[in-house]
Amino acid sequence: MIHTNTSGIPSLEAVDLQCTRGERTLFNGLGFRLRGGELLRIGGANGSGKTSLLRIACGLLEPTSGEVRWGGESIRKLQEEFWSRLVYIGHSNALKDDLTAAENLRIACTLAGFSVREEQIGEALRRLGFAGCENLPARVLSQGQRRRMALARLALSDAFPLWILDEPFAALDTSAVECVQDLIAEHVSRGAAVILTTHHEARISAAATLRIDLEGS
Amino acid sequence: MLAALRCVIHRDLLLAARRMSDVLTVLLFFVIVVSLFPLGIGPDPALLRTIAPGVVWVAALLASMLALNRMFASDHADGTLEQMLLGATPLGMTVAAKVFAHWLISGLPLVLISPVLALQFDLPQELIGVLAISLALGTPVLSLIGAIGAALTLGLRGGGALLSLLVLPLYVPVLIIGAGAAEAAASGLGGQAQILLLGGLLVFAAVFAPWAAAVALRISVE
Numbered sequence: 001m002i003h004t005n006t007s008g009i010p011s012l013e014a015v016d017l018q019c020t021r022g023e024r025t026l027f028n029g030l031g032f033r034l035r036g037g038e039l040l041r042i043g044g045a046n047g048s049g050k051t052s053l054l055r056i057a058c059g060l061l062e063p064t065s066g067e068v069r070w071g072g073e074s075i076r077k078l079q080e081e082f083w084s085r086l087v088y089i090g091h092s093n094a095l096k097d098d099l100t101a102a103e104n105l106r107i108a109c110t111l112a113g114f115s116v117r118e119e120q121i122g123e124a125l126r127r128l129g130f131a132g133c134e135n136l137p138a139r140v141l142s143q144g145q146r147r148r149m150a151l152a153r154l155a156l157s158d159a160f161p162l163w164i165l166d167e168p169f170a171a172l173d174t175s176a177v178e179c180v181q182d183l184i185a186e187h188v189s190r191g192a193a194v195i196l197t198t199h200h201e202a203r204i205s206a207a208a209t210l211r212i213d214l215e216g217s
Numbered sequence: 218m219l220a221a222l223r224c225v226i227h228r229d230l231l232l233a234a235r236r237m238s239d240v241l242t243v244l245l246f247f248v249i250v251v252s253l254f255p256l257g258i259g260p261d262p263a264l265l266r267t268i269a270p271g272v273v274w275v276a277a278l279l280a281s282m283l284a285l286n287r288m289f290a291s292d293h294a295d296g297t298l299e300q301m302l303l304g305a306t307p308l309g310m311t312v313a314a315k316v317f318a319h320w321l322i323s324g325l326p327l328v329l330i331s332p333v334l335a336l337q338f339d340l341p342q343e344l345i346g347v348l349a350i351s352l353a354l355g356t357p358v359l360s361l362i363g364a365i366g367a368a369l370t371l372g373l374r375g376g377g378a379l380l381s382l383l384v385l386p387l388y389v390p391v392l393i394i395g396a397g398a399a400e401a402a403a404s405g406l407g408g409q410a411q412i413l414l415l416g417g418l419l420v421f422a423a424v425f426a427p428w429a430a431a432v433a434l435r436i437s438v439e
Contacts, residue, residue, distance in 0.1 A: 080305060094295060113306065
């Protein structure tokens with residue numbers, strides 16, 4: 001099951017990260033090293049800094065001190081070179097209310113730098129349980145359906161060696177949770193690295209699972 | 218990369234087409250402001266001819282400011298902006314595409330309708346041409362400068378008022394040169410100098426503004 005070609009994927013390294021929001025220090029001296037084929041799960045109470053850590057890891061937020069490295073180079077320096085290898089799905093679904101599921105998905109993929117064919121989009125949406133709603137505007141969909149739509153991008157992103165997912169299972173029903181867990185497990189077994197935050201005790205079969213629990217203060 | 222830029226422009230136009238009211242508000246505002254002047258001032262052709270370029274330009278400036286808030290706000294609210302920041306395309310290019318789309322939606326309609334509005338002021342034909350050309354070169358500059366302000370004030374409470382304060386001083390030179398083009402042409406000097414200046418401003422803004430707005434966006438999103 002587990003591919004051994006993990007050496008081709010650079011490792012993501014966090015060195016001595018500190019994050020201060022306002023007056024509060026969320027975490028201090030935090031570090032990890034994530035190689036291809038590994039899953040990093042970040043736990044912790046609400047407000048303990050999970051999202052901040054993810055935003056630092058993908059370069060949206062600058063840490064108060066410390067740095068994140070991709071293949072040994074600071075992501076601040078790599079910029080687009082790093083971002084073109086990364087899939088980040090945040091709290092917000094990045095969907096346009098006035099566009100349909102298929103249009104939203106195509107735009108997300110094009111922005112990420114790859115083009116997709118019509119049938120690939122249909123397949124990705126079907127996989128996330130979207131058959132029949134491809135042409136409905138996002139406005140009329142429920143919260144869970146919108147989350148599925150955002151996550152459908154994962155089904156098309158197997159070429160990206162790093163996924164960073166913020167609460168991917170929020171608002172999903174059990175069948176969708178299973179589907180997303182499968183997507184993540186498949187991706188890790190392909191030798192890619194995945195970081196996620198979750199409150200669920202998600203069952204993802206990965207060769208190596210790292211865990212960071214943020215304590216909050 | 219070109220595919221991503223085309224996609225951004227196409228998406229913004231598609232969104233505008235599905236929500237025409239936003240486009241029409243700006244256009245209607247422009248038409249109303251310009252049309253009220255001849256009614257308020259009275260039918261004195263000489264006076265109307267004198268004030269026409271200034272009135273049309275001021276109205277265009279206010280109308281384009283009205284649309285500025287929306288340039289990044291909705292993308293910021295729904296998280297698309299984060300995806301653009303993390304996209305494979307350099308952010309400056311994405312911003313340039315967004316500004317271009319924004320101008321197509323909120324600037325170009327003003328340029329196209331300005332000759333019709335200028336008729337109310339009894340402007341001679343060649344002056345109408347000069348006015349339209351000055352607007353065609355000037356309104357993209359307004360959108361480009363406005364993009365920096367919109368990026369800086371993104372997500373702030375009361376950002377709208379701050380945005381006007383930020384961009385107005387930068388709009389003033391464009392207004393003076395732009396309105397000056399038709400005035401110079403009317404006085405027989407020819408408006409070439411002003412048109413060339415506007416062209417220069419446009420090139421300058423097109424090179425630097427998207428880059429500055431991109432830097433501002435990264436700060437705002439943190």
